Amino acid sequence: MRVKLLLLALCLGLASFLNAQNIAVGQWRAHLPQRDPLRVVQAGDYIYAWTSHGFCRYHMPSNETEQLSTVNGYTEVGISYAAYHPERKILVIAYQNSNIDLLFDNGTIVNVPDLYNASVNGSKEISKISFYNEYALISCGFGVLVYNLDRMESSADYKSNLIVDVKSTEVFNNQVYVATNAGLFSAPLPPAGISIAASSWSEVSTGEYHDLVPTQGGLIAWHDTVIDTYDGNTFNTLLMNKEFRSICTVGDEIFLTTSEGVYLLNENPVGFYDLKGSRASIRIKNDWIYASEGFGIIRKYPSGELAFLSPRGPYRAAAGTMDSYDNKLYIGGGVMLPQGGATYTYNGYYTYTEGFWENSIETPTQYLDSFYDIHAVTVDHKTGRLWVAGLEEGIVELAGKQIISYYDEFNSPLQLKVTRGISSMKVDEKRNLWVANFESGSPLYVLSPQGEWDSFPGINPQASRVLELVIDNSGQKWLRFGDGLGVTAGILVYSDNKTPFDKTDDPYPSGKVLSTAGGSGGLPDNQVNCMAVDRNGQIWVGTEKGLAVFYSPSNILSTNPSDAKQIVVGSGDDVGYLLGDETINAILVDGGNRKWIASRSGLWLVSPDGQEILAYYNEDNSPLFTNSITQLGMVESTGELMIATDRGLISLGTGSSKAGDRHGEVKVYPNPVRPGYSGEISVSGLPQDAFVKITDIAGNVVYETRANGGTATWNGLRPDGSRASTGVYLIFSGNSDGSDTFVSKLLIVN
Numbered sequence: 001m002r003v004k005l006l007l008l009a010l011c012l013g014l015a016s017f018l019n020a021q022n023i024a025v026g027q028w029r030a031h032l033p034q035r036d037p038l039r040v041v042q043a044g045d046y047i048y049a050w051t052s053h054g055f056c057r058y059h060m061p062s063n064e065t066e067q068l069s070t071v072n073g074y075t076e077v078g079i080s081y082a083a084y085h086p087e088r089k090i091l092v093i094a095y096q097n098s099n100i101d102l103l104f105d106n107g108t109i110v111n112v113p114d115l116y117n118a119s120v121n122g123s124k125e126i127s128k129i130s131f132y133n134e135y136a137l138i139s140c141g142f143g144v145l146v147y148n149l150d151r152m153e154s155s156a157d158y159k160s161n162l163i164v165d166v167k168s169t170e171v172f173n174n175q176v177y178v179a180t181n182a183g184l185f186s187a188p189l190p191p192a193g194i195s196i197a198a199s200s201w202s203e204v205s206t207g208e209y210h211d212l213v214p215t216q217g218g219l220i221a222w223h224d225t226v227i228d229t230y231d232g233n234t235f236n237t238l239l240m241n242k243e244f245r246s247i248c249t250v251g252d253e254i255f256l257t258t259s260e261g262v263y264l265l266n267e268n269p270v271g272f273y274d275l276k277g278s279r280a281s282i283r284i285k286n287d288w289i290y291a292s293e294g295f296g297i298i299r300k301y302p303s304g305e306l307a308f309l310s311p312r313g314p315y316r317a318a319a320g321t322m323d324s325y326d327n328k329l330y331i332g333g334g335v336m337l338p339q340g341g342a343t344y345t346y347n348g349y350y351t352y353t354e355g356f357w358e359n360s361i362e363t364p365t366q367y368l369d370s371f372y373d374i375h376a377v378t379v380d381h382k383t384g385r386l387w388v389a390g391l392e393e394g395i396v397e398l399a400g401k402q403i404i405s406y407y408d409e410f411n412s413p414l415q416l417k418v419t420r421g422i423s424s425m426k427v428d429e430k431r432n433l434w435v436a437n438f439e440s441g442s443p444l445y446v447l448s449p450q451g452e453w454d455s456f457p458g459i460n461p462q463a464s465r466v467l468e469l470v471i472d473n474s475g476q477k478w479l480r481f482g483d484g485l486g487v488t489a490g491i492l493v494y495s496d497n498k499t500p501f502d503k504t505d506d507p508y509p510s511g512k513v514l515s516t517a518g519g520s521g522g523l524p525d526n527q528v529n530c531m532a533v534d535r536n537g538q539i540w541v542g543t544e545k546g547l548a549v550f551y552s553p554s555n556i557l558s559t560n561p562s563d564a565k566q567i568v569v570g571s572g573d574d575v576g577y578l579l580g581d582e583t584i585n586a587i588l589v590d591g592g593n594r595k596w597i598a599s600r601s602g603l604w605l606v607s608p609d610g611q612e613i614l615a616y617y618n619e620d621n622s623p624l625f626t627n628s629i630t631q632l633g634m635v636e637s638t639g640e641l642m643i644a645t646d647r648g649l650i651s652l653g654t655g656s657s658k659a660g661d662r663h664g665e666v667k668v669y670p671n672p673v674r675p676g677y678s679g680e681i682s683v684s685g686l687p688q689d690a691f692v693k694i695t696d697i698a699g700n701v702v703y704e705t706r707a708n709g710g711t712a713t714w715n716g717l718r719p720d721g722s723r724a725s726t727g728v729y730l731i732f733s734g735n736s737d738g739s740d741t742f743v744s745k746l747l748i749v750n
Helices: 001-010
Strands: 028-031 039-043 048-050 055-059 065-067 077-086 090-095 099-106 108-112 126-132 135-140 142-146 153-158 167-171 175-180 183-188 202-206 211-217 216-222 226-230 235-240 244-250 253-258 260-265 271-273 278-284 287-292 295-302 307-309 323-324 328-332 349-353 355-358 374-379 386-390 393-400 402-409 421-427 432-437 444-447 453-455 466-471 475-480 490-494 512-514 528-533 539-545 544-552 568-571 574-578 582-588 595-599 602-606 614-619 628-637 640-645 648-653 666-667 681-684 691-696 701-706 711-714 727-735 741-748
Touching: 039 244, 039 278, 039 287, 048 077, 055 295, 090 126, 167 211, 167 216, 175 211, 175 216, 183 211, 211 244, 211 574, 216 244, 253 278, 295 466, 323 374, 328 374, 328 386, 328 628, 328 640, 374 421, 386 421, 393 421, 393 741, 421 512, 432 466, 466 528, 475 528, 490 528, 539 582, 539 595, 544 582, 582 628, 595 628, 666 741, 701 711
Parallel strands: 126 167, 244 278, 323 628, 421 466, 528 582
Antiparallel strands: 028 648, 039 048, 048 055, 055 065, 077 090, 090 099, 099 108, 126 135, 135 142, 135 167, 142 153, 167 175, 175 183, 183 202, 211 216, 216 226, 226 235, 244 253, 253 260, 260 271, 278 287, 287 295, 295 307, 323 328, 328 349, 349 355, 374 386, 386 393, 393 402, 421 432, 432 444, 444 453, 466 475, 475 490, 490 512, 528 539, 539 544, 568 574, 582 595, 595 602, 602 614, 628 640, 640 648, 666 681, 681 711, 691 701, 691 727, 727 741
16 A cells, blocks of 8 residues: 555656546546526435436535436436435436436436336326325326336326326325316325226316425315415415416425515415525525526525536537637537528527536627527637627627627628528638528628638529538538438539639639539438548548548549549448448547547447448447437547537547647546546547557556557556556657657556
């Protein structure tokens, strides 16, 4: 032990190499919006809260908050309701897709897919979970599912034409009561495990019922704009004509949250507490904990002090295009329709920096405050300045948070509003900003660094519904366009001959449309969903029916152009195209020129030439929320892959990062490697495809490799497969010609 402590002290003194990446290779991390929780529920020492996409818990004794998702072993994301059985110490979690998890006090998570897999007449949407003895009463669209928590099995269901769209279920005085949109209904409580006959249900009261909670001697019922008590015979009104938001119980206390504050219904007379801006509230001893509007979970102490508890995250689950500069990843918060057009979402844009999120909408900024559908973002990689576009609003140039310039239809030739908008932007090597203008008279515009605009109205109008723009290594502009049907969709390639403000020397003034036709692109399908330029200058194209590569894009406008080719893989009788006719939705090229490809069936990692599938992730074999991936981005300095899905953002440490010709800020992670760690050890900040050699302190080589872009990885094993022993290791790295070398240090403690 003394040796380990001495080595640890030695390593901690070497601060220069302890500034590590914030995500390990192979590690997943969820990034879900937590600012608008819908409910809070107490489960022992924890407070659980959920938004429409996010889920987190607050540990009261330690004041620590943890984000929860599939990364932590939960089955889904997107919770509809959760309730805690205090005697059995089980949190029952219902998801929006009707799947259910049981979380036990020891941290064990058990999935209950009974309802998810069931075929029923009616909706399986879960509105509420309540308890009676060992049973969970699950209120659904089709009726009520009864689940035995002791036997871990579905016990019965309650269905009738009367009880449809059930909002809440309670048992009182040997009667089962259900609240529905059409009224309050009851039926005699059957023996355990027995369903209630449809004819046994009778109407108790008409009206639109929202919720029921038990109280001593009866029920409290929320219907329409009224809160009543009910003793089995008579209704008595407690409150009425207020904006009720939620009602819940903790022990004997009953909390009714309204727009003006919280009413404590168990108090006599009914107590009122000024807690505005809450959707749901509970009191633990003398502290209020509530789900706020826009500020996450808040703990209010008796002194009036507020503690904001929710983890930081993106403003919303929606994500547009992404671009990275150094350790920052910028993400548009707006989503453009697949074939163009606004969704009118007011989410701003997000900035992700080393695990921390900033949301532009939280900081008042001129122009941006009125932008909706911020879908397109791009970075000038020579200055680090950010360009942000509101789809139908205009463009803002930012240096940090300072606005440098602003353009709209009044001070530029851009055509905006009435279905016309900015679908994509890119900055070229001369710092010209290129803008794809959807349904404009000119699909393409350019803005010089000096502020001069020009348009290209001569481009084939077939590309007017331009959806995406990429610039290849020879400066040609590739415009992906659609028609809403996929019939005349495709790609248009335009060359300005590197003189964007002189059209007289353009070799193909109208551009060239690429399609499935031989000699005109040879695409697998006209419906093109994405494009990417790799580090060899090749253009990778994803379509509705497969993947293709333009290996010689520079000759696409010549008299002898090269069509796209699909990648042939396999041998003998087992030969086919890479990913076959899969729908390809996004492609990202990492620092090692590997390709990350999002298809309809998940996420693929393939070798630089596409001949080898290196990894495959889907919703069944990984924490991916869903196979429906819409965008991909990567933090260029760390290789953290950001994956946008229709359920929110999730990231993965990839072991590949952007690199230059020389060493940057070299980081080793984790460092030290502590007992029990079994993941990859990464070294970032290396030159492109650097040579890496790892030795022990005596100079014995334990591992050699090449970097993927600017990152190398090691699994911590010696050549014979044994784990490297406790000690300090030296990591030697050098660029391709050996002109730039570096030595890092790593401590392993077993």
